[in-house]
Amino acid sequence: MSAAEAVPAKPKTRSRHYRRAQYDRGAETRGRLIEAALDVFGRLGLEGATTRQIAKQAGVNLAAIVYHFGGKEALHLAVAEHIVGRISTLLQPVLAEMADARAAASPAAARTALTHVLGHYVDVILGNAEAERWSRFIVREQMQPTRAFETIERFMGGAHGLATRLVATALKRPEDEEVRLRVFTMIGQILVFRVAQALVLGRMGWKAIGAVERTKIKRVVSENVVAILTLAGAPGR
């Protein structure tokens, strides 16, 4: 899932022979650029961000961006690939769990899996220092899509699809429009704490969303989802 993040002309020579373990300077620079670009693009957007700021924040030379990625927009695309790769890695365990629950096709198993998945989702998008930057980048792509959007959407769509199967199984319903809508409302209950975080902190009197706060959020969301699956989405309603 982690696609190529750079395509520089492959260097075959080391400029000098060092005594100690040789490491790939280019990879180091690309990594630093990706991290800095993730932050700056997330805050300023593709247009608003400047390559100077990214290079400065990465601690590398301005020209390295063109050398390693080809230009500003290519770096932006590389960031999208990087995010999808990272989230995929983090979500791998739960995604597997979802697939299993679907295979089992037991409503009870699906319901349990859904609670687990949403809990993990809370941790991934709220409990990770990186996640704040990911969210900014992703939300920006949603509201102002660039060419990087298709990379993001491919991944997000897959996750939504898996969750839809899970909810459909839990409700013993087909994967119809209503189920897909309900999945979005479940995601939204978590997303709001990321997207409106400034407002949340102010209204809750929290200084940050840490482990304690995440636990509270998880409990409320979990109760809500159980209530929804029990009452709102039940067949023959």
Place this chain on the structure above:
Amino acid sequence: MSAAEAVPAKPKTRSRHYRRAQYDRGAETRGRLIEAALDVFGRLGLEGATTRQIAKQAGVNLAAIVYHFGGKEALHLAVAEHIVGRISTLLQPVLAEMADARAAASPAAARTALTHVLGHYVDVILGNAEAERWSRFIVREQMQPTRAFETIERFMGGAHGLATRLVATALKRPEDEEVRLRVFTMIGQILVFRVAQALVLGRMGWKAIGAVERTKIKRVVSENVVAILTLAGAPGR
């Protein structure tokens, strides 16, 4: 609620005497600038937006921004005031309804009012051509607050406070942390359709979110909220 949007030196003279009804050219220009700035700031952010683009889109001269507002950042603040004023106007009827329901202090009335309020909220943030621009601007402020954030927060915080009282009344609970959290999860169920709209359209196979789609969203959200109030937030759970 609609604060001063501009403070130019008051002109006392008309440059020419027209035969027909005299209109305020300055006010016209300010209005066009506010509308254009709302769009451009929402898409590009305070830093990313350029005054040249705003002026061009408004069809006015570049220097008019400095003349009427004082500069780029002051125009940005004026846009925030404008948004808050417009949303306040649109939500006035429901806000009054919320206050009434609270006075009644009847859980049943509060529940009904909450459903109404959320339905209106769907219409306001999803059913208005202006709302797409408002949302972009507001979400951007949430994720990357500028000085305009405090204007936005004052209004949003008030709305959240009213909804909290309503939910507390419906649940016969105090306005504690859990109730406030649950209000956020309810808001999130609607917000997701705005914030992740690109993904929603793709997954639902919709071309746009029009009246038909809003009705479906309202039904699902309403059912969810009823389920939550019935099961998840009930006292003595």
Place this chain on the structure above:
DNA sequence: GTCTATAGTCGGATAGAC
């Protein structure tokens, strides 16, 4: 691979004519 220097463009703000 990384650097400096620079070409060419575009940014916000201003001065002053009308």
Place this chain on the structure above:
DNA sequence: GTCTATCCGACTATAGAC
């Protein structure tokens, strides 16, 4: 109130030294 012309700083991208 609106306009043109302009200052000056910052931008992306490139060329070429090391």
